[in-house]
Amino acid sequence: MRLNDLDERIVHALAADARRSYADIGSVVGLSAPAVKRRVDRLRAEGAITGFTVRVDPAALGWETEGFIEIYCRRKTSPEAIQRGLERLPEVVSASTVTGEADAIAQVFAADMRHFEQVLERIAGEPYVERTKSVLVLSPLLRRYSGLAETGSGARR
Structure with missing residues (x-):
């Protein structure tokens, strides 16, 4: 499954902090909270989002x-x-x-x-x-827990 730009921005917001509210994510991506929830539910149902977790040091x-x-x-x-x-x-x-x-x-x-x-x-x-x-490892230099890097609009990894 390929994510469109809007879904990708929602996923990045969740990857940065999975406890963000749908309203907060909506304000970042330009959608209402219910619209974000529908997209997140769809992404979960389609397997693009596989779960939510906590990161522990x-x-x-x-x-x-x-x-x-x-x-x-x-x-x-x-x-x-x-x-x-x-x-x-x-x-x-x-x-x-x-x-x-x-x-x-x-x-x-x-x-x-x-x-x-x-x-x-x-x-x-x-x-x-x-x-x-x-x-x-002596000193970790960079960690991206989501596995996704912010690349700007339209750029692909």
Whole structure:
């Protein structure tokens, strides 16, 4: 499904703050609150909006160490097998298959270096994993939680 410009602006407003009122969003995009609600309901029904959530600073949970783990798999490992192995670990906050040498990459938050090492060991111990390579984040430079960047009218990603 492709969003039109108006729907895209509504989605951006919700992505920035999902608790915004329909009236507030309407004032930004030039619609009434009921019109915004109808569009949001339609976007949910069509699957463009998959849910609403809260963003929690991992440090508030005591998880102050962040890193990425590249995963190199044995032959014929399916993405589903990698997903099943990683989704059991609450420290893994995102994971994707990737191009390049690695088969997948996982973003991990942990309490400290020892905790990160334990997560790394658990991932490396999965039967489909041949080897891993990890990097630690020193300072996050940019985070876009919605996965959408404001690009101006009509620009596409």
